[in-house]
Every structure is written in C-alpha cells, then in structure tokens.
Amino acid sequence: MGGTMDGTRQRRRGDTRQRIQDVALELFAEQGYEKTSLREIAERLEVTKAALYYHFKTKEEILVGIFEDLTRPVDDLVAWGREQPHTLETKREILRRYEAALSAAAPLFRFMQENQATVRELRIGDSFKERMLGLRDILIDPEADLVDQVRCASAMFTLHAGMFVLRDLDGDPGEKREAVLEVAIDLVTQAHRGTGRP
Amino acid sequence: MGGTMDGTRQRRRGDTRQRIQDVALELFAEQGYEKTSLREIAERLEVTKAALYYHFKTKEEILVGIFEDLTRPVDDLVAWGREQPHTLETKREILRRYEAALSAAAPLFRFMQENQATVRELRIGDSFKERMLGLRDILIDPEADLVDQVRCASAMFTLHAGMFVLRDLDGDPGEKREAVLEVAIDLVTQAHRGTGRP
Amino acid sequence: MGGTMDGTRQRRRGDTRQRIQDVALELFAEQGYEKTSLREIAERLEVTKAALYYHFKTKEEILVGIFEDLTRPVDDLVAWGREQPHTLETKREILRRYEAALSAAAPLFRFMQENQATVRELRIGDSFKERMLGLRDILIDPEADLVDQVRCASAMFTLHAGMFVLRDLDGDPGEKREAVLEVAIDLVTQAHRGTGRP
Amino acid sequence: MGGTMDGTRQRRRGDTRQRIQDVALELFAEQGYEKTSLREIAERLEVTKAALYYHFKTKEEILVGIFEDLTRPVDDLVAWGREQPHTLETKREILRRYEAALSAAAPLFRFMQENQATVRELRIGDSFKERMLGLRDILIDPEADLVDQVRCASAMFTLHAGMFVLRDLDGDPGEKREAVLEVAIDLVTQAHRGTGRP
DNA sequence: CATGAATGAGGATTCATTCAT
DNA sequence: TATGAATGAATCCTCATTCAT
Numbered sequence: 001m002g003g004t005m006d007g008t009r010q011r012r013r014g015d016t017r018q019r020i021q022d023v024a025l026e027l028f029a030e031q032g033y034e035k036t037s038l039r040e041i042a043e044r045l046e047v048t049k050a051a052l053y054y055h056f057k058t059k060e061e062i063l064v065g066i067f068e069d070l071t072r073p074v075d076d077l078v079a080w081g082r083e084q085p086h087t088l089e090t091k092r093e094i095l096r097r098y099e100a101a102l103s104a105a106a107p108l109f110r111f112m113q114e115n116q117a118t119v120r121e122l123r124i125g126d127s128f129k130e131r132m133l134g135l136r137d138i139l140i141d142p143e144a145d146l147v148d149q150v151r152c153a154s155a156m157f158t159l160h161a162g163m164f165v166l167r168d169l170d171g172d173p174g175e176k177r178e179a180v181l182e183v184a185i186d187l188v189t190q191a192h193r194g195t196g197r198p
Numbered sequence: 199m200g201g202t203m204d205g206t207r208q209r210r211r212g213d214t215r216q217r218i219q220d221v222a223l224e225l226f227a228e229q230g231y232e233k234t235s236l237r238e239i240a241e242r243l244e245v246t247k248a249a250l251y252y253h254f255k256t257k258e259e260i261l262v263g264i265f266e267d268l269t270r271p272v273d274d275l276v277a278w279g280r281e282q283p284h285t286l287e288t289k290r291e292i293l294r295r296y297e298a299a300l301s302a303a304a305p306l307f308r309f310m311q312e313n314q315a316t317v318r319e320l321r322i323g324d325s326f327k328e329r330m331l332g333l334r335d336i337l338i339d340p341e342a343d344l345v346d347q348v349r350c351a352s353a354m355f356t357l358h359a360g361m362f363v364l365r366d367l368d369g370d371p372g373e374k375r376e377a378v379l380e381v382a383i384d385l386v387t388q389a390h391r392g393t394g395r396p
Numbered sequence: 397m398g399g400t401m402d403g404t405r406q407r408r409r410g411d412t413r414q415r416i417q418d419v420a421l422e423l424f425a426e427q428g429y430e431k432t433s434l435r436e437i438a439e440r441l442e443v444t445k446a447a448l449y450y451h452f453k454t455k456e457e458i459l460v461g462i463f464e465d466l467t468r469p470v471d472d473l474v475a476w477g478r479e480q481p482h483t484l485e486t487k488r489e490i491l492r493r494y495e496a497a498l499s500a501a502a503p504l505f506r507f508m509q510e511n512q513a514t515v516r517e518l519r520i521g522d523s524f525k526e527r528m529l530g531l532r533d534i535l536i537d538p539e540a541d542l543v544d545q546v547r548c549a550s551a552m553f554t555l556h557a558g559m560f561v562l563r564d565l566d567g568d569p570g571e572k573r574e575a576v577l578e579v580a581i582d583l584v585t586q587a588h589r590g591t592g593r594p
Numbered sequence: 595m596g597g598t599m600d601g602t603r604q605r606r607r608g609d610t611r612q613r614i615q616d617v618a619l620e621l622f623a624e625q626g627y628e629k630t631s632l633r634e635i636a637e638r639l640e641v642t643k644a645a646l647y648y649h650f651k652t653k654e655e656i657l658v659g660i661f662e663d664l665t666r667p668v669d670d671l672v673a674w675g676r677e678q679p680h681t682l683e684t685k686r687e688i689l690r691r692y693e694a695a696l697s698a699a700a701p702l703f704r705f706m707q708e709n710q711a712t713v714r715e716l717r718i719g720d721s722f723k724e725r726m727l728g729l730r731d732i733l734i735d736p737e738a739d740l741v742d743q744v745r746c747a748s749a750m751f752t753l754h755a756g757m758f759v760l761r762d763l764d765g766d767p768g769e770k771r772e773a774v775l776e777v778a779i780d781l782v783t784q785a786h787r788g789t790g791r792p
Numbered sequence: 793c794a795t796g797a798a799t800g801a802g803g804a805t806t807c808a809t810t811c812a813t
Numbered sequence: 814t815a816t817g818a819a820t821g822a823a824t825c826c827t828c829a830t831t832c833a834t
Contacts, residue, residue, distance in 0.1 A: 016818075024361075032234040032315030037803065048820050050806085055818090057803065116312035117230030146369060146377045150360065153367075157359040158352040164209050166351065171344055179344045183352050184383075214793080235828065247829085249794050259828065412797075428711030430628040431823065445797055445826085450696075451797090455825065461777065510710035513626030542765060542773045546756065550777050553755040554748040567740060574739045579748050583777075610814080624806065643808085644814050649814095653808065 017055045020067045022024075029111040033063065033118045060122055067124045069087055070105040071131065076100060078134035085180055088192045091139055091152075092185050099181045110164045113170065139188065148191035155184040199231035203231060215253045217243060219264045222261065227309040231261065231316045260322055265322045268303040269329065276332035286390045289337055289350075291385050295380050297357055308362050330354075337386065353382040353389075413451045415441055417462045425507040428458065429514045456518055466501040473497060474530035483586045487548075488537055488581050494531065495555055495577050506560050528552075530536065535584065543547045544587035551580040611649045613639060615660045620792040623705040626714045627657065654716055661718045664699040672728035682786045684731055685746075686779050692729065693753055693775050704758050706771060713739065726750075731780065759785035 020047065023044050038059055042055045056062045079099050084090040102109050112119055119125050121196040139152040162180035169176065219366055227235040236257055240247045251303050254260045277296050282288040299305050310326065317323050337350040360378035367374065419440050423432040433473050434455055438445045452458045473493050480486040508515055509523065515521050535548045558576035564571065617638050621630040632653055636643045650656045671691050678684040696703050705749065706713055706722065711718050733746045756774035 014818095025357045026275075031319070032232075034230075034317070035316070038805090039292040047818095048823075049804085049817050056822095105796070111315075114314035114315075114318075117309075117316075117799085118233070121229070121233070146373060147380050148368070150356070150364070150374075152382045153360070154356040154385075155351065156349070157355045157363070158282065162348065162351070163358070166348070167356070169351075170345070175344060176348075181346045182345050183348045185383075186388075187352075187381075236830090237828080246795050248796080249833085251830070252793060405793095409715070428628075430626075431712070431715070434826085435824085446800075446828090447798055449826070450799095507711075510714075512708035512710075513705075514629070514711075516708075517629070517631070518623070542769060543776050544642070546760070546770075546773045546777045549756070549760065550748065550781075551754040553751045553759070554744070557745070557751040557755070558744065562744070562750070565743070565747075571740060572744075575744045578741050579744045579781075583748075583781075632809090634805080644810085645815055647809070648816095712829075 005152075016045075016047070016051070017065075019157050020055055020062060021069070024062045025066050025107050027116070028063065029107045033122075038082065063122065066108060067127070070108045071128075073101040073104065074098070074131050075191075078131055078138070081135070081138040084138075086141065088189065091188045091192075094135065094138055095155060095159065095184050095188060096181065099177065099184070100154075102159060102163055102167055103177065103179055106163060109160070113160055113164060141191075144191065151187045151191040152181065155187040158184045158187065214243075214245070214249070215263075217248060218253055218260060219267070222260045223264050223305055226261065226313070227305045231294075231309075231313050231320075251268070260321065261390065262322055264306060265325070268306045269326075270298070271299040271302065272329050272333075276329055279336040283337075284336065284339065286387065289386045292294045293353060293357065293379065293382050293386060294312065296354075297375070297382070300357060300361055301375065304361060307367055309357070311358060311362060334344070339389075342389065349389040353385040356382045356385065397498055412441075412443070412447070412521055416448055416458060417465070420458045421462050421507065424511075425503045427512065428509050429507075429518075434526050459518065460520055462504060463523070466504045467524075469497040469500065470494070470527055474527055474534070476531070477534040480534075482534065482537065487584045488530065488590075489509075490534055491551060491555065491577065491584060494552075495580070498559055499504065499573065502559060509556060509560060514570065515572060537587075540587065547583045547587040551575065551583040554580045562574070606743040610639075610641070610645070611659075614646060614649055614656060615663070618656045619660050619701055620704065622657065622660075622709075623701045625707050627705075627716075656714065658718055660702060660722070664702045667695040667698065668692070668725055668729075672725055672732070673699075676728070678732075680732065680735065682783065685782045686731065686787075687702065688732055689749060689753065689775065689778050689782060692750075693778070696753060696757055697771065700757060703754070707754060707758060735785075738785065745781045745785040749781040752778045752781065 020041065024036070024041050027040060027044070030036075038049050038052055041062075042052055045051075052062070056065065077094065078099075081090065084093075085091050119128065135156065138151070139156065141150070141151050141152075158180060160184075162176075166176050166180065218239065222239050223321065225239060228234075232317050236247050236250055239260075241248055244248075246391050250260070254263065262295075262297070275292065278295075279288065283292075316346070334351070335355065337348050338376065339350075340347070356378060360374075364378065412522075416437065420432070422438050423436060423440070426432075434448055436499050438448055441447075445554065448458070452461065473490065476493075477486065477490050480489075531552065532549070535551065536545050537548075538545070554576060558572075558579075562572050562576065614635065618630070618635050621635060621638070624630075632643050632646055633651060635656075636646055639645075646656070650659065664767065671688065674691075675684065675688050678687075712723065729750065730747070733748075733749065736742050736743070756770075756777075760770050
C-alpha cells in the first residue's frame with residue numbers, strides 16, 4: 001500500500017493537506033463537485049476517508065481551502081484596481097492581470113465556471129460573486145452607453161469562456177491566450193471611444 | 199389536497215407529463231440537477247415519486263424530455279444555417295435567431311450554463327455539444343485570423359452569458375437584450391473586416 | 397428470510413409502521429436510545445434501513461411516534477386533573493390512574509426513566525417535562541409546608557421508580573404494584589394532615 | 595492559548611488527570627455519556643485527544659476513575675452499615691450519611707440517575723448495583739410487610755430523585771435538603787412501626 | 793394513471809482508538 | 814507528557830429505482 005522506503009511515503013508526511021486539495025480539485029474539475037465523493041478522493045490518495053476529516057472539517061471546507069489559496073491573486077487585483085483611476089489603461093492592465101490569474105489557476109476557474117449552480121449554494125459563492133462585482137465596477141462605467149457597458153462585460157465573459165471553451169480549437173495555446181486577451185482588450189477599448197475620457 | 203371540481207384537478211388530467219417537466223426545469227434551474235431530488239419534484243406536484251416513473255423512465259429522461267422539447271428551434275437553426283452561404287449577413291441572422299431561441303427557453307439555457315459539469319456527463323451533453331459545434335462551424339471561418347476566430351466565439355459567449363449575468367444590471371430587459379445582440383453582431387462584423395468576403 | 401405463504405409475510409402488510417415502533421421500543425428500553433442503531437432495528441424486522449425511513453423521517457421520529465401513541469392517557473389524565481378541585485380524593489385518584497397509565501406503558505416509561513439525559517435533548521423532552529409539571533401542580537400545594545411538598549413529590553418518585561426498581565424484589569407483581577400505590581397514596585395523605593383542607 | 599508564565603499553565607502541570615475528570619464529569623452530566631465525545635473533552639481542556647489516552651486507557655476508564663474517586667464514601671457507608679445492628683437508628687443514620695454523600699458528589703449521582711441505561715452496560719454498572727443492593731439490605735427487612743419494604747425503598751428513591759428533580763422548586767437549597775431527608779427518615783420510621791423491633 | 797411499500801447502493805460525517813515521534 | 818496524523822468501524826440519512834396492486 002504505497003511506497004515504504006522509497007521516499008513516496010516519506011515525502012507524504014506533512015503535505016497531506018496539500019495533496020488532498022490537489023486531488024480534490026482535479027476530481028472536482030473533472031466530474032463536478034457533487035459527483036465527486038470523499039471516498040473517491042481518499043482512494044486516489046490511498047488514505048481513509050477519516051484522514052480527510054483530520055485535515056478538513058467538511059467536504060465544503062476542502063473546496064473553500066482550495067478557493068482561498070488560489071483566488072488571492074484575484075483578490076489583490078480587485079484591491080489594486082479600486083485604487084487606480086478608472087482610465088482605459090487601467091482597464092487594459094486589469095484584463096491582462098486577470099487573464100494571468102485565470103491561467104495560473106485554470107483548473108479552479110474551469111471548475112467554478114462549470115459548476116455555477118453548485119458554487120452558488122456554497123460558502124464560496126458569495127466571496128466569488130463579490131470579486132466579480134468588484135471587477136465589474138472597475139471595468140464598467142455605469143454612465144456609459146448600455147452597449148458599451150455590455151462590451152465591457154463581454155470582455156470578461158470572453159476571458160472566462162475563452163480559457164476553457166477554446167481548448168478544442170486547434171492552434172498553439174500561447175497564441176490562443178494572446179488572441180483571447182486581444183479581443184477582450186479590444187472590447188474595452190471600443191467601449192471607451194466616444195467617451196471623452198482618457 | 200388539490201381542487202376536486204373546480205377545474206384544478208380537471209385541467210391536470212393528461213398534462214401531468216408537461217407539469218412534471220415544468221416543475222423539474224424550475225427546480226433544476228434553481229438548485230442544479232444533482233441537488234434536485236425526485237422527491238422534491240413529486241412533492242411540489244403533489245404526486246408520488248412513483249408517478250414520475252409512469253411518465254419518465256429515469257430522472258435523466260425528464261431532463262432529456264425538456265431538452266428535446268425546448269432546443270428544437272436551435273436544431274432547426276443549425277440546419278438552416280448549414281444550407282446558407284457563409285456570408286456576414288447569414289452570420290448576423292444566425293445570431294439574431296439564436297438570441298431569440300435562447301430568450302424563448304431562458305430557464306433551460308440558464309440551467310445548461312450553470313450545470314455544465316453535470317450536463318457533460320449526461321446523455322444530452324453530446325447533443326448539445328454537437329449543436330454548439332454546428333453553430334461554431336457556421337460562425338467561425340477556420341481560415342480566418344486567430345483573433346477573428348476568437349471574436350466570433352466571443353459573440354456566442356456574449357449571447358450565452360449576457361442572458362443571465364446581466365440580470366442584476368439595471369435597465370429595461372428589452373433594451374439589454376438588444377444591446378447584447380448588438381455587441382455580438384458587432385464582433386462578428388469586425389471579424390469580417392479584412393477578409394475579402396461579403 | 398421470513399415466512400412466505402404461511403401468513404407471516406401477509407400479516408406484515410400494512411402494519412410495518414407499528415412493528416417498527418414495537419421493535420424500536422423493545423431495543424430502546426433494553427440498550428438505550430443512542431446505543432440502538434437503525435441497522436439493528438431493521439435487521440430484527442428483516443427489512444432494510446431505508447424501509448424505516450419510508451415510515452419515519454428520522455430516528456427521533458420513531459421515538460416521537462411511540463411517545464405520542466403511548467402517553468396520551470397521561471395527557472388526558474393531566475387534563476382531567478386540572479379540572480378537578482384540588483382535594484385529597486382527587487390526588488388519590490390521580491395517583492391511581494397515573495399508576496395504571498405507567499403500568500400500561502411500562503416499557504416506554506422505563507425507557508424514559510433510564511434515558512433521562514438523552515430524552516432531555518430530544519423533541520419529546522419538553523412534552524414530557526410539561527406533563528410532569530402538570531401532575532406536580534395538581535399534587536403539590538405550593539402553600540403547604542415544604543416537607544409536605546416533598547412528600548407529594550416523593551409519591552411520584554415512588555410510582556416511577558417503584559415500577560422498575562422493584563422488579564428484582566421477589567413477590568407477586570400484582571401485590572407489589574398495590575404496595576407501591578399504597579405507599580404513594582399514604583404520602584399524599586400525610587401531606588394533607590394539618591392543612592385544614594378536605 | 596493558555597497562560598505561559600502567569601501560573602495558569604504552571605498549575606496545570608501534574609494535575610491534568612484530575613482536570614480531565616472534572617471536565618468529563620461536567621460534560622457527562624450535562625449531555626450524557628454517549629453524546630459527549632473525547633474530542634469535546636479535549637477541546638475544552640485545550641489538549642489533544644491523544645493526551646487523554648496518556649492518562650486513561652479508554653473513554654470508559656475516565657468514567658471509572660471519576661466513579662471510584664467519588665463513590666468511596668458510599669462504599670465506606672455500606673461497609674459501616676453492614677456491621678451495625680439493623681435498628682431503626684442505624685437506618686436513620688444511614689440515610690443521613692447517604693444524603694451527605696449524594697450531596698457531596700451531586701454531579702456524579704445526577705449523571706448516574708440520568709444515564710441508567712448507559713451505566714448499566716458499563717463496567718461501573720455492576721459496582722454501583724452492588725452498592726445499591728448493599729444499602730437495600732440494610733434498610734429493608736425482608737421479613738417485613740411488603741408495604742413497609744416499599745416504604746424503605748421509597749426512602750432511597752426520595753433521596754435520589756429529590757436531589758435533582760427539586761432543583762426547579764423554589765426555596766432555600768439547604769432547607770430543601772433537610773425536607774427531603776426528613777421525608778426519607780419518616781418513611782423508614784413508619785416502616786418500623788408495628789415490627790416489635792427497636 | 794397512480795400509489796404504497798420497499799430496496800440497494802451510496803452519501804457525508806463522527807467516533808474511539810493507535811502509534812511513531 | 815504530550816502531539817500529529819491516521820484508521821476502521823459505525824452512524825444517520827438520502828437517493829434513484831422497482832413493482833405489485
């Protein structure tokens with residue numbers, strides 16, 4: 001049952017908590033939150049279900065842990081954004097950084113996107129919505145033309161969906177990312193035309 | 199326990215199947231597919247779980263039924279689109295009609311969007327993906343610039359997400375729909391600039 | 397697995413709910429509430445655990461059901477007592493009837509006595525306490541001498557404990573019941589001496 | 595996290611065993627034995643569950659420890675009683691001393707009373723029953739009238755139940771204790787009338 | 793058309809206990 | 814003296830599904 005003296009066991013010491021989160025995220029992203037059972041997670045880690053409970057109080061807490069660890073960059077981004085002037089360049093920079101954050105934690109964000117109904121009921125649902133609204137408030141100017149507001153929202157959707165839906169489009173991943181970002185930036189830029197702002 | 203002679207019961211005769219689908223969709227959209235139990239559906243209809251099984255072979259079949267009933271328009275749209283020349287005007291028309299189809303069956307599409315992980319594992323997952331790819335093939339020109347391909351994809355995301363995410367933006371629903379459609383059409387139009395096509 | 401054509405199975409139809417309560421009470425009284433698992437109850441009935449849940453929403457509800465069925469007489473007794481004048485004869489009659497009620501549902505009351513800590517946390521705890529206080533208010537005169545108040549309380553304890561603790565004293569059960577009742581009545585009678593009341 | 599140099603931690607050294615027992619008894623009495631988990635005890639003491647196992651071999655042993663420490667007086671009482679002549683005065687003295695013992699270890703006896711079903715299955719169940727029978731043999735004369743035997747038993751019930759049930763009766767605790775004792779002694783005294791004994 | 797009764801599989805969670813350090 | 818990490822067995826409960834009536 002699992003390596004004995006070859007280091008496998010050794011290295012497992014102390015990092016079990018992390019390993020649980022890794023495996024859990026993998027399975028959550030693959031099959032969805034509800035369809036992933038703690039039994040499955042435990043089996044893949046070659047530990048017992050009870051071991052999971054040593055590290056996390058509930059199934060939900062496992063997800064919360066992952067979420068908190070991985071979304072800090074977005075948190076910081078929102079905080080940073082709030083303090084910047086709402087110029088076009090700020091918005092572009094927001095999109096660039098946001099794209100980077102999404103890419104860095106792609107599995108989590110894929111999970112969030114594909115399990116919205118579930119996430120909404122969970123503790124993280126609110127935190128997440130708040131972040132989204134934070135970004136929205138920075139990107140969208142409430143006094144702009146409605147169509148331009150939609151353009152900015154659309155820039156976000158593009159980033160979100162682009163990450164995952166474009167996987168089955170062929171082409172170099174790096175190039176695709178760049179293309180997605182370009183379209184998003186373009187949308188925000190167009191939204192700024194006509195306003196007399198910088 | 200349900201009216202007797204006042205018509206409530208009467209009208210219920212024969213349309214139970216439909217009523218099941220209505221309630222099911224309502225709950226699926228509200229709470230997600232997995233978190234909605236047959237018990238819940240049955241209770242809300244004031245029938246027994248067994249009654250559901252008289253009308254549908256499995257829980258999944260309930261969803262399949264809803265899906266088939268409500269996505270025929272999209273099916274037809276794809277079929278129609280395939281026979282049209284891939285001109286810009288065709289694409290615009292596709293977007294217009296697609297937007298209309300989404301609006302007409304908003305709860306279902308909201309459900310599909312928020313339960314992607316679940317839907318993927320279900321029988322309807324494939325049908326749905328096929329339709330999506332059908333639309334994509336019409337909207338996206340594989341020989342176009344990558345950025346322009348993304349623009350077309352983005353037009354679809356905008357339609358999808360715009361439907362639901364914009365609900366908490368204030369403004370007249372009709373106007374919002376129009377704005378969303380305009381942005382989508384705009385994206386497709388931009389994607390056509392530069393190509394020497396009509 | 398249980399008789400097939402000999403009537404055992406037949407008779408089981410329809411009375412499963414009652415059979416669950418019977419077996420449950422038996423086990424609750426024997427081993428305590430917490431130490432009795434639903435698995436055990438189900439096994440003894442040769443049904444599945446899930447069958448129990450068809451008839452009762454929770455483990456606690458099984459007990460609630462038993463309790464409600466079996467304590468109605470005490471309920472009625474309290475109601476009756478409240479409308480009587482607080483004379484000595486009323487009190488004697490209360491004790492007589494209470495003793496009868498306890499005997500009629502001996503296993504339940506034994507259970508209640510031996511699982512007070514558990515019962516207190518359960519939904520029935522309050523109902524039960526209320527009944528007890530109801531009886532107390534009838535039996536105990538708050539203006540009487542403290543010692544006489546204790547005498548009346550003691551009459552109740554005697555009835556309660558007498559039922560069960562005296563099981564291992566030898567002698568005819570009927571005679572023992574009578575003796576217990578006599579002591580209880582005696583206590584109440586003594587408590588009345590000295591008061592100028594009837 | 596627990597004082598460091600202020601004496602709190604200091605004083606804790608060495609008396610952990612006692613502190614475990616104190617907290618355990620508190621919780622056992624409050625919630626019952628089964629519903630009190632070692633986790634809970636450990637948490638309240640700000641130690642780990644494993645620490646409990648350093649001091650006690652099992653959960654049951656914690657209770658055994660408490661029991662042995664606190665019931666020695668009753669033990670002694672029984673031993674003393676056995677060597678006395680079975681006179682009325684002896685019985686009165688037994689009741690007086692027993693009442694004192696119960697009061698001194700009220701939480702434990704409250705626990706025993708409210709968790710009879712549990713205690714019966716535990717190792718201490720037998721020891722306890724033995725003590726009770728010891729007292730009974732001293733108080734009850736097997737050749738006496740059945741009613742008088744019940745009177746003596748009732749004296750014990752009164753002491754037991756009086757301790758706890760009378761808590762919500764108002765009045766000075768000291769006076770209540772005296773009243774309870776008086777009733778108990780009275781019962782035993784009455785049981786002696788008619789016998790030609792001293 | 794629909795129900796009442798039941799099942800089998802599986803869910804998350806909790807517990808007392810162990811043991812190397 | 815204690816802890817950190819883990820286990821195995823059990824818990825209550827829920828679910829989709831079945832079938833005789």
